[in-house]
Amino acid sequence: MVSGSVSGSPKKTSTSSPAYAAALLANWLRDDPNARELSWVVDAEAAAAVFAARLRKGLIGETARIAHIFVVHPGNGVGPTLTSVCRKPFPWYDLEFETALGKPMGQPCLGCQAMLAPPPPPVPIAPPPADRTSHADWAGWDRYYRELGWPVSEVAGQLLLAAGPDVDVVVISLDRALGEQVREALLPMRAQPPVLALPTLPDQLLFIVERTNIPAPIPKGVLMLAAAVPLYPSPTIAGEAMWHIAPDEVEDVRRCNDMLLLTTVNTVRAARPRREITS
Numbered sequence: 001m002v003s004g005s006v007s008g009s010p011k012k013t014s015t016s017s018p019a020y021a022a023a024l025l026a027n028w029l030r031d032d033p034n035a036r037e038l039s040w041v042v043d044a045e046a047a048a049a050v051f052a053a054r055l056r057k058g059l060i061g062e063t064a065r066i067a068h069i070f071v072v073h074p075g076n077g078v079g080p081t082l083t084s085v086c087r088k089p090f091p092w093y094d095l096e097f098e099t100a101l102g103k104p105m106g107q108p109c110l111g112c113q114a115m116l117a118p119p120p121p122p123v124p125i126a127p128p129p130a131d132r133t134s135h136a137d138w139a140g141w142d143r144y145y146r147e148l149g150w151p152v153s154e155v156a157g158q159l160l161l162a163a164g165p166d167v168d169v170v171v172i173s174l175d176r177a178l179g180e181q182v183r184e185a186l187l188p189m190r191a192q193p194p195v196l197a198l199p200t201l202p203d204q205l206l207f208i209v210e211r212t213n214i215p216a217p218i219p220k221g222v223l224m225l226a227a228a229v230p231l232y233p234s235p236t237i238a239g240e241a242m243w244h245i246a247p248d249e250v251e252d253v254r255r256c257n258d259m260l261l262l263t264t265v266n267t268v269r270a271a272r273p274r275r276e277i278t279s
Ligand SMILES: [Zn+2]
Pocket: 067, 068, 069, 084, 085, 086, 087, 088, 109, 110, 111, 112, 113
């Protein structure tokens, strides 16, 4: 829906074409540079309007008339200028829009294209070797953890994940039953973090998540571990540290952070009777 007050009379047009809406507004502004109350509201249910436009003929040299890309989000109104994806402001009445021409708009703006391009895929990290019989050199797990960006060090025959406020990852320990519920709740969000199980802490699951440093209250049954944690395949006095969910089994080890985990704990708690969780 585009509307406004143009040359003293109210105007209102409903259209599903963003280019038509944009062209209409531009025309109104050209007819009456003092047009007021101009608004273009993209239906809240609709996708954002994405379209190309370039400066009209005669305003700049022909070769400089590159086509920029514009995005107007649902519910957004418009002002006297429209800002391209490459962050250049244009007065509406200086632009011509793609469907007004009905043909490609000439050279596309590389800046706009670069901004809209999807981010490069993460560099794949080779998983540790499947042969896990020899622990003499950690079977490649130490290299793998370091490639994940985790600060690990070998101390007294264990492969330890460092802890502390300067470390980008944080280990959050949950009561096992609560941990299983939180793990399930994180799955549909595709935010499953690696989860460690230590034989020395049989009633706990240890979630390894990104640290945000946003202060938050720690719910009952949750512990932020302040000591270095032995990672698989480190021996402990009660047996080998094990992955409950290994880092090579999750989509992205950086997807879950401490805030999301604590929020999920509270959500799970609110949704289920307390005795189910603490038993
Ligand atoms: Zn551009």
